[in-house]
Amino acid sequence: MNPESFAAGERRVSPAYVRQGCEARRAHEHLIRLLLEQGKCPEDGWDESTLELFLHELAVMDSNNFLGNCGVGEREGRVASALVARRHYRFIHGIGRSGDISAVQPKAAGSSLLNKITNSLVLNVIKLAGVHSVASCFVVPMATGMSLTLCFLTLRHKRPKAKYIIWPRIDQKSCFKSMVTAGFEPVVIENVLEGDELRTDLKAVEAKIQELGPEHILCLHSTTACFAPRVPDRLEELAVICANYDIPHVVNNAYGLQSSKCMHLIQQGARVGRIDAFVQSLDKNFMVPVGGAIIAGFNDPFIQDISKMYPGRASASPSLDVLITLLSLGCSGYRKLLKERKEMFVYLSTQLKKLAEAHNERLLQTPHNPISLAMTLKTIDGHHDKAVTQLGSMLFTRQVSGARAVPLGNMQTVSGHTFRGFMSHTDNYPCAYLNAAAAIGMKMQDVDLFIKRLDKCLNIVRKEQTRASVVSGAVGNKAEDADIEELALKLDDVLGDVGQGPAL
Secondary structure, eight states, X not given: OOHHHHHHHTTTSOHHHHHHHHHHHHHHHHHHHHHHHHOSOOSSXXXXXXXXXXXXXXXXXXXXXXXXXXOOSSOSOOOSOHHHHHHTTTXXXXXXXXXXXXXXXXXXXXXXXXXXHHHHHHHHHHHHHTOTTOOEEEEESSOHHHHHHHHHHHHHHHOTTOOEEEEEOOOOHHHHHHHHHTTOEEEEEOOEEETTEEEOOHHHHHHHHHHHOGGGEEEEEEESSOOTTBOOOOHHHHHHHHHHHTXXXXXXXXXXXXXXXXXXXXXXXXXXXXXXXXEEEHHHHHXXXXXXXXXXXXXXXXXXXXXXXXXSOBOSHHHHHHHHHHHHHHHHHHHHHHHHHHHHHHHHHHHHHHHHHHTTOOBOOOTTOSSEEEEEOHHHHTTOTTHHHHHHHHHHHTTOOSOEEEOTTOEEEETTEEEETTTTTSSOOSSOEEEEEOOTTOOHHHHHHHHHHHHHHHHHHHHHHHHHHHHHHHHHTTOOHHHHHHHHHHHHHHHOOOSOOOOO
16 A cells, blocks of 8 residues: 555545554554664564565565566466465565575565565674674575585685595584585594583694695584583684684584574684684574574675575575564564573573482583583493483483483494494493483473473383393392292382383
8 A cells, every 4th residue: 555545545434544544554664664774683573464564565576476477487486376375475486596595586576685684684683692793694595414515615616625624523414414415524523521521622623734734624614502511612712723724614503593602602713713604503593494594604705605606596485484583573582582591501400400310310510511411321321221222212202302312332324434422422421311402492391391201211211120130130040930920020019110101
């Protein structure tokens, strides 16, 4: 509705009423105008009517939504299902052009504007989260692993002699595969144990650089957010090493954007040394569907080079999802989520510590990890080599997702490289343990229910171990079969049902 439309409406409805409606419309348009002028996330979140008005106004700017459009090309934004069209708010053309994911599409001005605004809002939020000197970023419709690969492929053209990527070990397959997929050889640097924590071996990193030669190293690939007892890499020291040897530095910041500590490490690393790009997941940090990531850095031309490396156009869905989410939350809403996550980390730590002590275990001391926690599983691991994995299975069947039961001595081959002690980030961690993380969006009831179900599972595992131990002893003493059966039945009466039982 433009001024002419409102004026025409006044001939049919009382002008006073029409003017009131016009003022209400202007309130929505004022928010949209501020967004387009400033390119920043609004302090307060928008209501759904403003959001839908904005998205509709953008969508009608794309040629597939023109009333008189006549498309005679091979890709004209045609959609067979009306449901699919509504799911995407009729943004059908995607983002970018064949040569650059950030380029403007002539026949999709609305989608192009959506892409530009989304990247601008995300840059604003990265600064809000703690990396104040970030220069540029863009949303890419790939998850973290493939986004890291894109960064490595971009660096290939700048360092043609490079063959290796220095990588402080983290036992997460996509990190390793991102380097192999790009055609490089990962040089795994084992972590060092300091107390309970696994930390970066800086001496080994520098020694390997000197051994291989800086010109043969594509980059150093470090990590922030990770599963305890591993903690974020020593980013400041690594950044200084990279600056000293003129080696690029790419940071896997998968779910670190939600952590002020991880973001501070990146900011400080860029201040004292060298960080070329840092990559973070959209779903883990903004609670949107899986499929997008943010590639950000401190040198705008290099980030633009990465965007130009992406071949072809791309899906607009991840950009649309994060745009809607940020406009719905506003800066105040996102800050509130970050604050609540910190509170949940403290609460989870307190409750897990109490539970661990009640079962003669302990919470591992990992003060440098701001998201993930771990408790030992020594008492159950010492009785049976499969008890740890059994505990993990029991939690999963009781609808506890995300917890990781990590046994000792696990072997795993990833893209031709065999890792000993896989999942524990080192060959020989002193004990088996269980992971849990306080990520953005976690609620107090999630923690309470997890603790309750974990407590029940630990009790069941111990009852089964006690029963097996007593029966095994009877067998060892050559007791009669009938006596053993009678003993087992009595144990069942004393110990109670050791079956799975209903999910709590």
